[in-house]
Amino acid sequence: MSAILQEKETTLYLGPQHPGITGNMMIELKVTGDTIRKATTHVGYLHRGFEKLMEERLWMQCFPIVCRICVPEPDPNEENLARAIEELEGREVPERAKYIRVMMLELSRMATYLLWMGGQSGSAGLYTMPQWTVGDRDYIIDLFEELTGGRVYHMYIWPGGVRRDLPEGFEGRVRKVLDYLEQRLTDYDRLLFENAIFLRRAQGVGILDKDMAMEWGVVGPPLRGCGIAHDVRKDEPYEVYDQLDWEVITHEGSDVYSRAMVRRKEFEQSISIVRQVLDKMPSGPVHNPGPNPLKWRVPAGEAYVKTESARGEFGYYVVSDGSLKPRRVHVRGPAYVHGVSLLERMLVGANIADTSFIMNSLGTCPPEIER
Amino acid sequence: MKEDWGKEAGNIIARWARKHSLWVLAYGTGCGAIEIPPTMTSRYDAERFGITGMATPRQADVLLITGYLAVKTLKRVIRTYEQMQSPKYVMGFGSCTINGGMYWDSYNTIKRLDDYLPVDIFINGCMPRPEGVIDGFIELQKLIDSGQANGWKKYQDNLEWYRTNQKKVIKNWKMPDYNW
Amino acid sequence: MSDTLQKEEQIKASINAAFRSAKVSIQRKGRIIVEFRGGILPAFASYLKEYLNFKHLSMISGVDWPEDNQFELVYHLWSYEQSIHVMVKVRLDREAAKTKTLTPLWEHAETYEREIHEMLGVEFEGHPNMRDFILEDWDDLPPMRRDFMTREYVDEVYEWRKGREDAQDVRQTIAEQYNTEVPNFNNEDK
Numbered sequence: 001m002s003a004i005l006q007e008k009e010t011t012l013y014l015g016p017q018h019p020g021i022t023g024n025m026m027i028e029l030k031v032t033g034d035t036i037r038k039a040t041t042h043v044g045y046l047h048r049g050f051e052k053l054m055e056e057r058l059w060m061q062c063f064p065i066v067c068r069i070c071v072p073e074p075d076p077n078e079e080n081l082a083r084a085i086e087e088l089e090g091r092e093v094p095e096r097a098k099y100i101r102v103m104m105l106e107l108s109r110m111a112t113y114l115l116w117m118g119g120q121s122g123s124a125g126l127y128t129m130p131q132w133t134v135g136d137r138d139y140i141i142d143l144f145e146e147l148t149g150g151r152v153y154h155m156y157i158w159p160g161g162v163r164r165d166l167p168e169g170f171e172g173r174v175r176k177v178l179d180y181l182e183q184r185l186t187d188y189d190r191l192l193f194e195n196a197i198f199l200r201r202a203q204g205v206g207i208l209d210k211d212m213a214m215e216w217g218v219v220g221p222p223l224r225g226c227g228i229a230h231d232v233r234k235d236e237p238y239e240v241y242d243q244l245d246w247e248v249i250t251h252e253g254s255d256v257y258s259r260a261m262v263r264r265k266e267f268e269q270s271i272s273i274v275r276q277v278l279d280k281m282p283s284g285p286v287h288n289p290g291p292n293p294l295k296w297r298v299p300a301g302e303a304y305v306k307t308e309s310a311r312g313e314f315g316y317y318v319v320s321d322g323s324l325k326p327r328r329v330h331v332r333g334p335a336y337v338h339g340v341s342l343l344e345r346m347l348v349g350a351n352i353a354d355t356s357f358i359m360n361s362l363g364t365c366p367p368e369i370e371r
Numbered sequence: 372m373k374e375d376w377g378k379e380a381g382n383i384i385a386r387w388a389r390k391h392s393l394w395v396l397a398y399g400t401g402c403g404a405i406e407i408p409p410t411m412t413s414r415y416d417a418e419r420f421g422i423t424g425m426a427t428p429r430q431a432d433v434l435l436i437t438g439y440l441a442v443k444t445l446k447r448v449i450r451t452y453e454q455m456q457s458p459k460y461v462m463g464f465g466s467c468t469i470n471g472g473m474y475w476d477s478y479n480t481i482k483r484l485d486d487y488l489p490v491d492i493f494i495n496g497c498m499p500r501p502e503g504v505i506d507g508f509i510e511l512q513k514l515i516d517s518g519q520a521n522g523w524k525k526y527q528d529n530l531e532w533y534r535t536n537q538k539k540v541i542k543n544w545k546m547p548d549y550n551w
Numbered sequence: 552m553s554d555t556l557q558k559e560e561q562i563k564a565s566i567n568a569a570f571r572s573a574k575v576s577i578q579r580k581g582r583i584i585v586e587f588r589g590g591i592l593p594a595f596a597s598y599l600k601e602y603l604n605f606k607h608l609s610m611i612s613g614v615d616w617p618e619d620n621q622f623e624l625v626y627h628l629w630s631y632e633q634s635i636h637v638m639v640k641v642r643l644d645r646e647a648a649k650t651k652t653l654t655p656l657w658e659h660a661e662t663y664e665r666e667i668h669e670m671l672g673v674e675f676e677g678h679p680n681m682r683d684f685i686l687e688d689w690d691d692l693p694p695m696r697r698d699f700m701t702r703e704y705v706d707e708v709y710e711w712r713k714g715r716e717d718a719q720d721v722r723q724t725i726a727e728q729y730n731t732e733v734p735n736f737n738n739e740d741k
Contacts, residue, residue, distance in 0.1 A: 016447050017398040019426045024399055024444060044685035045444040046401065049477045052694055052701050056476060064473060071402040087579075118408065135413035152405055152498055216659050217608050235634055236581060292729045304582065304627060304636060306609075317612045317625065317638075330612035332627070337659045367402060370685045443687040470712040478694055478701045479686070482709045540708060543688040 007032060012352065016045050020123055020356030023071075023366035025339070027359075031352060039347035039355075041340050047370040054329045059085065060158075060293035062326060067153045069331055070368045072115050075108040076309040077316075078157040081329070083238065084318040085159040087303040092288055097161030098239045099281040103174070104147075104156060105239075105307070106270040106277070110181065111140045112310035113267045116363060120260060121192050123356040124201050129192050136184055139177045146170065161287035171278050178271050185268060193264055202257035206346060206358040210254065216342050219334050220312020221266070222362055225259035227252040232308035244276050256361040263310075297322055311335055311363035333368025340369060382518075389432070389458065390512040391421040396431035396455070400448060401438025403464045403498045410501040417501075422508050428454040433511070436488070438498070439467035439480040445487060446541050452488055457523045460511060463493040464504070472497055486536045489522030558633050559583055562603060569602075570595055583637045592641055593651050596626065600656055605630045605637055608653075611663035613671045615697045620645045622671055626653070648673040670695035 015026035024045040030038040050069060054062045066081045067074035079101055086093060114137040118130030141151050146167060148154035156163050192198055208218065210226045223230055229248040233241040249265045251258040290296060300322035306315040312334030319328040339362065346358055399407065410417045411424060425431040428451045440448060452461070463484045466472035471482035484490055491514060494507035514520040526533060538544050556577060563575040566585060573595065574586040587595055599605040605628035612625040619642075626639040643650055652675040653660040664675045665684040672693040675681070683689075692699040726733045 016444065017396070017428065017451050019397040019424070023404070024401070044683075044687065045441055045447070047441050047443070047479050047685045048439060048474050049479050049694060049701065052699075053474070053477055055697075056701065068402055068473075071405045115408065118412075130408065131413045134408045138409055138414045141409075151500060152402075214606060215657070217657065230631055235631065236636075292725075292731070294725060294729075294731075302584075302638075304609075304638060313609065315609050315627065317610070317627065319614055328612070328614045330610065330614075330625075332610040336610070336662065340662045341659045446687075471709075476702045476705050478691075478699075478704045478708075482705070483712050486710055536710075541688075542690065 009037065014355060018356075020359075022119060022356070022359055022364050025364075025366040025369070027343070027347070027355065029347070029352065029355070034352045036347050036350050036352060036355070039344045041344055043340060043366055043369045045370075046367045050371045051329055051331070054326050056325065058293060058324055059296055059298055059326060062329065063155050063158055064153070066329075066331075067155055068367075069371055070309070070314075070333065070365055071152070072365065073108050073112045073310055074153050075104050075157065076307040076314045077331075078155065079105060079239075080305050080307050080314055080316040081318065082157050082159045083307075084303040084305045084316050085298055087305060088298050088301050088318065088320055089159070089290070091160050091290065093161050094285045094288055095240075095282050096165075096284045097286045097288075099277050100162050100166065100286060101157055102239050102241065102244070103274055103277045103281075104144075104154070104162075106274045107140050107143065107174075109310045110267055110270045110274075111137050111144075113263050113270075114140070116263060116310070116360070117188065117192065120357070120360045121198070123360045124198060126192065126195070126198070129188075132184075132187070132191070136181060139180065143170075143174060143177060146173075158287075160290055161285070163287070165286045171281075174274065174278060178274060182268070182271055185264075188264070193260065199257065201357070202255065202260060202361075203253070204255055205354055206256045206259075206350070206361055208254050208342075208346060213254075216345075217337050218312075218342065219337075220308070220310070220363065221259050221262045222338060223312070224248065224250045224262045226250075226254045227258075232306050232313050236306070238305070238307065240277075243280070244273055246273055246276075256357060259361045295324070297324055298326075306332075309334060311338070311365065314368075331368065331371055333365065333371070335363060335365045336369050338362040339364035339366065386516055386518065390515040393420070393422045393433050393460075393508060393511070394425040394431045395422060395433045395435050396428055396451065397424040397426055398428075398434070398448075398451060400436055400440055400444050401465070401467070403437030406498055406501055406504060407435070407437065410504050415501040415505060417505055417508065420505065420508060420512070422505075428452075429456060431455055432459055434459065434461045434488075436461065436463050436468050436484055436490075438465045439472065439474050439477075440484065440487075441479050442481065442540050443479075445481055445537070446546070449487065449537055449541075450546055458520070459523050460491045460515070460520050461488050461522055462507060462511065463490045464507075465499060466495055466497045469493055469495060481540060487533065487540075489526040489533075491520045491522045555580060558635060562633075562635065562637075565603065566599075569598060581635050583635060585637060585639045587639055587641050592639075593653060593656065596628075596639070596653055596656055599628055599637065599639070603630065604632050605635075607631060608657040608660060609636075611653075611660065611667060613667040613673065613695065615645075615671060615695065617645065617697045622648050622673055624650065624667065624673070643673060649676060650674075651676050652678040654679060669693065672696070 009032050012029040015021040016024050026042040028040040066077040069077050114133040118133045121129035145151050148156040213226045227250050229250045231248045251261045298320040302319045304317045306313050315332035317330040321327040468484040474480045492511050559577045566575050572588045576584050607629040609627035614623040622643045624641045628637045667673050669684050722733050
């Protein structure tokens with residue numbers, strides 16, 4: 001009986017309507033028994049044609065669009081486009097605005113990691129964790145809401161700086177949230193990162209070979225989870241990351257567990273970075289205004305800028321032909337490689353039950369694959 | 372007369388039961404799906420109202436269309452909707468289900484959800500806050516209570532019209548035809 | 552300035568020595584643009600990868616230039632050792648856009664090439680798997696071409712709901728702020 005079952009190949013469709021899939025995408029699995037023999041990803045369920053829409057919009061109108069490219073983490077997108085435009089124009093950014101930007105980026109990294117912790121443990125069947133982390137994430141979201149007016153999409157970072165200065169007493173509230181989250185980390189450790197079931201589930205699963213990671217252009221926590229210390233914030237420092245004291249975090253092991261530990265330690269480090277930013281933040285203006293946005297022409301040229309988002313290198317290639325609208329904006333989402341070709345490769349030989357587990361550990365985010 | 376009374380009492384009980392156990396299909400069709408975890412977890416705790424997630428369409432009552440629908444997703448959503456058991460309710464979540472929202476000139480997203488599926492209630496905003504979502508659910512409960520949430524009947528009665536609209540955007544219609 | 556661009560100058564010199572048909576320019580620190588006119592792109596890419604250590608393929612972008620009747624493919628390569636980003640630009644004829652695939656060098660180039668094939672209609676010779684990527688049953692022009700008019704397509708295919716706001720209040724606020732006449736958002740000015 002078991003021999004027959006093992007030989008028979010079956011096709012399984014995971015998604016697009018499936019609770020284990022992060023977002024809206026589909027994986028077609030060829031399985032024998034419960035071992036995956038071949039995996040094919042199908043994406044495109046979230047395609048909105050952003051890059052086409054941006055060709056039809058004024059430069060300023062692009063900002064509400066780009067933040068929707070990655071739903072859990074919109075700020076790196078805004079920062080990228082703003083920085084690309086600044087590079088094309090040669091516009092200076094006030095020092096204070098740079099610090100505020102770093103604070104936003106790190107807070108959004110923490111919010112993303114909290115959501116990811118919920119997803120990763122939820123995909124392993126541990127449903128207490130999402131209740132905690134998604135609830136705690138709301139403390140950060142509340143800060144965003146106070147600062148920018150939006151819970152999810154902020155449209156706060158724009159060319160020349162940020163939209164408005166920090167409100168009265170905001171710094172103290174950020175510190176309070178940081179203290180709370182730092183103390184919560186002990187609880188998370190006990191529930192997830194030191195949980196014997198999680199360790200059994202995660203160690204040795206979803207191995208990503210070191211050489212393969214370099215070869216395939218893997219970025220972010222999956223790469224650092226292989227023990228390779230590459231981080232855009234160090235490799236090509238942007239904003240004020242070179243003036244802050246922090247280290248690139250790596251973890252040996254190349255499996256789901258090591259990727260989880262990288263994120264967990266980076267979460268701790270983000271807390272320290274935000275604290276440093278608050279300590280060092282100079283006073284001054286937060287915006288270097290540009291021309292009337294309706295008559296705003298960005299000089300012809302091209303720029304490639306990149307940011308380290310919570311999932312890795314987010315890159316923007318912006319081409320301007322000197323007109324009111326962008327010529328081409330091409331977005332490199334970190335999940336582009338992770339979620340399609342790499343996932344297809346990594347799932348071969350894995351157990352069906354580990355599919356969404358591995359997918360979560362790579363941080364797949366479909367909206368940035370298809371945009 | 373007595374028979375009618377019994378039927379009416381049965382309806383009241385059924386509606387009361389239905390409105391307090393709205394199981395939402397866990398299908399994040401668009402970016403609005405990011406506000407569903409906060410709605411469902413400890414802070415906003417939609418389970419207070421009997422709203423909880425459900426993994427399979429056959430056991431779900433509410434199809435929550437969280438935002439824009441790409442044509443490719445629309446095809447899957449229609450199939451999912453037709454697999455659900457009656458009575459079933461559709462909620463349009465976000466401006467983009469109402470009139471296309473900020474994707475009004477996108478070649479790949481539909482502009483009016485109610486042309487393709489019978490929508491019982493729309494929640495506006497881009498994106499709606501969890502309070503807004505819960506408010507939308509409470510409105511839906513009121514509609515169910517007063518017997519006005521009849522989108523599924525409307526779909527059965529006007530199937531031809533919906534099919535024509537659906538087939539207009541979905542070029543390759545390779546789906547089984549369900550008959551109820 | 553010259554000493555800070557030392558690494559870039561070195562790379563420029565070595566590319567120029569090996570490939571005559573490559574026009575190298577240094578955009579700024581850490582950014583090099585190579586305009587490659589020859590037809591042996593895989594050889595050039597493998598030279599960059601193996602000899603100059605540009606191991607990380609960030610992405611491949613496609614830009615449409617209908618006024619030149621050309622497509623431009625931009626290969627973004629990054630070298631971790633030297634912290635330098637190279638953009639290799641290749642121009643293709645718009646009527647018969649065809650180039651060789653880079654999948655033997657970087658396997659993940661497969662998805663980028665599939666997307667460009669779908670969005671611009673460029674053929675990649677030797678590509679292992681050219682199935683649909685994002686769109687489904689698309690029978691119009693490839694959507695990222697400049698001559699594909701998304702607004703006309705929308706008018707044709709989808710139904711509008713009446714009463715969409717035309718953002719009058721936003722336009723008035725902008726006009727007051729900059730002391731100009733109430734602007735028109737559908738500005739077709741180039």
